[in-house]
Amino acid sequence: MFAVLARRLERLGSRRRLQLGLAGVLALIAVLAFLFIRTEAVDIAAQNQVALNLRELEKLDAEWDASIVRAHIGRAADNRRLTAPLARMHELTARLQAALPMTHSPAAAEAFQRLTVALAAKEQLAAEFGRRTPPLRTALLYLPPAVANLKTDLAGIGGALAPARIVLRLDASLNDLLSQILRYNLAPTDKLAARIADTLGDIEAQEIAFSPAVVDTIDTIARQSRVVLVNRPLANALEASIAATRTAEAMDQLGREYDRAFDAVLLERERYRGWLFAYSALLLVLLAWAGTRLRRSYRIIGEVNQRLKAANETLEQRVAERTAELQAQSKQLELLAQHDSLTGLVNVRQLTRLLDHALVRASRRGTIVVVMFIDLDGFKAVNDTYGHGTGDVVLQEVARRVQARLRAEDALARLGGDEFVILLEEVNSPEGALRVAQAALDAIRSVTRANGHPVRISASIGIASVRGRDGVERGAQALLAQADQAMYQAKQAGKGVFVISPQAEWAA
């Protein structure tokens, strides 16, 4: 799969490939981040807080119920306890509501809704209950001692004016009333209410026989009894309604829904963890593949580099060889341009250059430059008799021998054919120049064999010289021409001699 992908990618342009690569990496990172966030999305602390809030709410609700029961049996001094937990309960329900989005559960939302409705109803009923119970409590606290006091009073001053029969009857009625009221308070029934009403009617009918103080007390007892008659069933009905709100059950239900939802969230987290694990493994495989490709690319680049380096080295070597060859050739050409190929002596071009320089130097120093034009005698005969090869050997031998007689700073050139020129600088006297000419003649005459053949040659030498600045003024060619003319005269004089040009200049 990767290989197919890689091949397709290779077909794209490098810019497009880079864009696609970047987009791919971003997508991979986005998926990784998504999976990671999903595994981290569960806040365990928040879940625990929900459980704690619910437990506290349940506790407060139970305390609330206990307060209602306390109020029922008349033990509560006031009804403040009925409203005391409400503020905290509201706070807790608000927290539970805030935790709802964490669950992603409609069932939990529904359970919470039921609980809030139940709590609101309970709060309303408890408020009504709270309004009803204080008069009831007052009446119930009032009646037993009031009846006992009245009875005592009847037995004394209160009953003194009334007939004993009526006093006894009132006493019995008061006893009945108290027991009926207490029973009614515990279990109110319509039948008992009717009997209490009868008893009250009976008591009130006997009032006439008693003093106003007693009548007052009887009226208060009757009034309080009626308070019990009216409020007890109402209070009981309110309690029943409060019990019917079933807030505890609603809380239980909500707790269960929260647990279920959180379990589901945890399960989902586990599932995403699995995905994350698998995805990480895939990324690792991808990385390994990319690494292999990268290594291969590096290897290929390395090989290409090696080859390039080798090619470069070969090229450099070839260039160096070629340069050396060219330098050698150019040196050779330079030599050829300056030297005579047969004898190795400087040629006419180089001689002219040397002569020019010598004339400049002489002009500067005021010295003398001497040029000797040498033309072999009898050379043609050698060629004609023994061939050109032997003639060449003679020419080489003449060059070698004349050169051997000259100083290192003197120059010997071959102009071509059997013509040579000797260039002398800084000649002090004509004698010195003549000695050189004589030595050259001797050297040439000494060539008596060539190629195993006997040869007989000599030379005619024309000598020209110039002093100081004159040479530069006349020029090299003029000096050579003078020497040539002198040589011609030597030929005419019978060959084998040297002749000094009449224009030759010597030291003053």
Ligand SMILES: Nc1nc2c(ncn2[C@@H]2O[C@H](COP(=O)(O)OP(=O)(O)OP(=O)(O)O)[C@@H](O)[C@H]2O)c(=O)[nH]1
């Ligand atoms: N072997 C050989 N012969 C050459 C070369 N260049 C010229 N020659 C020959 O050299 C000869 C020169 O002629 P000349 O100077 O008349 O011969 P010569 O016998 O010395 O005559 P004179 O100078 O009058 O004394 C000719 O026969 C040319 O062909 C060369 O490089 N090698």
